[in-house]
Amino acid sequence: MSSKTAWQRWVVPAAAGALLAVAAVAIATQGSPTFSPPRIQLPDAELTPPPHSAAVTTGTPEPQEAAQPLHLDLSWLVVALIVLGVAVALAFLWRYLRRRLRPREVPPVAILGVATEGDLPDAPEEPRPEPVRRGLDRALDALDAPREARGAIELAWLGLEEGAADSGVRRLPAETPGEFVARVIVRVGPDRAAARALLEIYQRVRFGNGPVTPADVQAARAALASLRASWQGEPAVSRPGESR
Secondary structure, eight states, rough: OHHHHHHHHHHHHHHHHHHHHHHHHHHHHHHHHEEEEOOOOOOOOOOOOOOTOOOOOOOOOOOOOOOOEOOOHHHHHHHHHHHHHHHHHHHHHHHHHHHHSSSOOOOOOOOOOOOTTSOOOOOOOOOOHHHHHHHHHHHHHHHHHSSSSSHHHHHHOOOOOOOHTTTTOOOOTHHHTHHHHHHEEEEEEETHHHHHHHHHHHHHHOOOOOOOOOHHHHHHHHHHHHHHTTTTTTSSSOOTTSSO
């Protein structure tokens, strides 16, 4: 339940209790009410004695009893209002304490089963060396052939993509084709720098508008030669991502 809903549920009873308390204090302060008989003021009129009236008897008039004020004892009402206000306050206090002291139900913990081989994460895929070597050889042949520098680098990268696709490694969903190739051709730790340099050259040539010089071809050839030497024999260390 939100704080706004809880406030709306509490404000009406709290206001009623406050009004009862104010009424009780006001009645207790004023005391017992006093009621007097109604006063009716009539207009003055001259009374003329009728003719042939009898002689007016003179003497002291008999005293008349003064009107006694009417007293109503309302002390029981004050006591009842006070008792009612205390009862309402105690009821709200008990309800509040019961909610605060009530233990919260803990959701049941799911029972964990024994992990099977199918539940374990798949081990990193190892590319087959022969398709990767073949892709590197195609890339080197493309750079050695007499052709324009931009086309040579793009054709060399195409050879690397073919080798990575035939290596048996699956491309990740969020992985670009260039990142996939760079991940496959890296066999040992030092290969990362060569693969990164080769990827940067290809992206600049493929998506950039700047000139492509023979120096770019030479840098790509050096990176490919380093990677080809790494894939020549068995790796001396583990692949990237594993502890070394």
